[in-house]
Amino acid sequence: MFSKDIYIARRNELREKTGNGVILLLGNEEVGMNYKDNVYTFRQDSTFLYYFGLDKPGLAAVIDNEKGSDIVFGDNPSMDDVVWTGTQILIHDQAARCGISDVQPLSVLNTYIKESAEKGLKIHYLLPYRYRQYLFLSGLFGKSVEEVKKGISIELTKNIVDQRLIKGDEEIAELDKAVSITSKMHLRAMEYARPGMKEQHVMAEIYRIALEEGPGVSFSPIVSIRGEVLHNHHYNNTLKEGQLLLVDAGAESGMHYAGDMTRTFPVSGTFTGKQSDVYQIVLNAQNAAIEALKPGIPYKEVHLLASNTIVDGLKTIGIMKGDTQEAVSAGAHALFFPHGLGHMMGLDVHDMENFGEKYVGYDESTDKSEQFGLNFLRLAKKLVPGYVLTIEPGIYFIPPLIEKWKNEKKSADFINFSKLDEYLDFGGIRIEENFMITSSGSRLLGTPVAKEIAEVEEIRAGA
Numbered sequence: 001m002f003s004k005d006i007y008i009a010r011r012n013e014l015r016e017k018t019g020n021g022v023i024l025l026l027g028n029e030e031v032g033m034n035y036k037d038n039v040y041t042f043r044q045d046s047t048f049l050y051y052f053g054l055d056k057p058g059l060a061a062v063i064d065n066e067k068g069s070d071i072v073f074g075d076n077p078s079m080d081d082v083v084w085t086g087t088q089i090l091i092h093d094q095a096a097r098c099g100i101s102d103v104q105p106l107s108v109l110n111t112y113i114k115e116s117a118e119k120g121l122k123i124h125y126l127l128p129y130r131y132r133q134y135l136f137l138s139g140l141f142g143k144s145v146e147e148v149k150k151g152i153s154i155e156l157t158k159n160i161v162d163q164r165l166i167k168g169d170e171e172i173a174e175l176d177k178a179v180s181i182t183s184k185m186h187l188r189a190m191e192y193a194r195p196g197m198k199e200q201h202v203m204a205e206i207y208r209i210a211l212e213e214g215p216g217v218s219f220s221p222i223v224s225i226r227g228e229v230l231h232n233h234h235y236n237n238t239l240k241e242g243q244l245l246l247v248d249a250g251a252e253s254g255m256h257y258a259g260d261m262t263r264t265f266p267v268s269g270t271f272t273g274k275q276s277d278v279y280q281i282v283l284n285a286q287n288a289a290i291e292a293l294k295p296g297i298p299y300k301e302v303h304l305l306a307s308n309t310i311v312d313g314l315k316t317i318g319i320m321k322g323d324t325q326e327a328v329s330a331g332a333h334a335l336f337f338p339h340g341l342g343h344m345m346g347l348d349v350h351d352m353e354n355f356g357e358k359y360v361g362y363d364e365s366t367d368k369s370e371q372f373g374l375n376f377l378r379l380a381k382k383l384v385p386g387y388v389l390t391i392e393p394g395i396y397f398i399p400p401l402i403e404k405w406k407n408e409k410k411s412a413d414f415i416n417f418s419k420l421d422e423y424l425d426f427g428g429i430r431i432e433e434n435f436m437i438t439s440s441g442s443r444l445l446g447t448p449v450a451k452e453i454a455e456v457e458e459i460r461a462g463a
């Protein structure tokens with residue numbers, strides 16, 4: 001945990017911004033995989049971690065703006081709990097670590113909230129993302145799940161987003177740790193993968209590093225020779241000479257901040273000519289985007305800049321044609337780059353996505369596009385010092401999508417469909433790194449990992 005002063009200051013800032021009513025924040029519970037006691041790895045709610053730092057199930061908290069008090073609701077372990085899960089830190093001692101002395105049993109929470117509501121106080125709560133939270137709030141307010149959804153506090157959501165988006169120095173230090181563990185995972189994958197192995201062997205090796213150095217991974221890794229399947233969570237293909245392996249993986253730091261990087265490298269010692277051409281285009285797009293990062297620039301503009309670079313590059317190898325700007329405006333590049341350039345990162349790998357992109361990546365001056373490709377852009381608004389985000393362009397050859405566009409003659413003015421027949425078994429390439437926005441530009445988080453073609457081939461040669 002950080003020092004208790006940090007949690008006190010964060011709560012005071014939220015209290016001042018929100019001004020009225022009672023803020024109810026729920027911690028997460030254990031979740032059974034296939035029966036109650038066979039649980040998934042426990043992951044505390046990130047907002048709860050941000051304001052209280054308490055990394056245990058069975059907790060909730062209130063920031064009471066009327067009384068000016070903060071209360072943790074939770075119970076001391078029973079003897080049965082001690083027998084099964086060991087001696088636990090007493091609830092008062094846990095709460096003291098985040099600067100709270102007012103601790104009440106969990107059973108009192110319902111009454112506390114009901115009495116506050118009866119006094120006419122607004123109960124601010126956030127959009128749930130687990131069914132248990134819905135059930136709890138539904139029971140508490142006597143409302144349907146739909147009504148619970150409608151009753152969330154937009155004001156609280158916006159205030160928390162504003163606060164969590166600007167990372168403090170202590171958070172940047174944690175993010176640097178998370179990304180440095182992530183860097184080790186990627187370097188190790190590059191050193192370790194060999195023809196004849198299965199994807200799951202590389203997966204196991206990088207997972208080991210995440211578990212040796214921290215609590216584990218920040219999301220389910222993608223380790224795939226089918227890089228064109230954007231979120232591919234299958235690991236049983238055998239690596240073969242001539243293929244590309246795409247590894248998109250990240251670790252959590254001890255305090256659950258995330259890293260999120262991607263490297264794509266040849267299973268053989270070197271890239272083929274075709275692979276290095278496409279790889280270099282992705283790298284050029286990433287470099288153009290990184291170069292553009294600075295306060296004030298809308299991230300959507302950075303996304304479009306990367307898209308332009310991709311079109312320019314694909315034109316040089318005869319896959320695209322026509323005017324670059326027009327092709328990007330028409331969304332023609334999205335056949336190859338169908339996702340957004342990146343997203344915010346913090347305690348969540350897609351930071352605060354539980355609140356909705358509308359509040360995190362967009363604002364009054366930015367609207368979500370409905371155009372294919374741009375509709376997956378999670379972040380569009382102007383950048384501000386203290387933001388932490390990813391830059392992750394990619395080029396993918398997705399046979400069913402190519403076939404569809406070809407049949408529909410979609411963007412035929414910009415795409416040489418006949419040339420694409422040579423790329424149907426290519427797969428995909430993505431390169432991803434994490435940056436913080438500084439007062440003058442940006443800074444790469446974590447330890448740099450080889451990404452130039454020559455650097456990657458040098459590591460693969462020694463593998």
Ligand code: GLY
Pocket residue numbers: 219248249260343392432
């Ligand atoms: N790991 C998912 C992503 O890069 O957003």
Ligand code: MN
Pocket residue numbers: 248249260261262432
């Ligand atoms: Mn990623």
Ligand code: MN
Pocket residue numbers: 260342343390392432
């Ligand atoms: Mn990412």
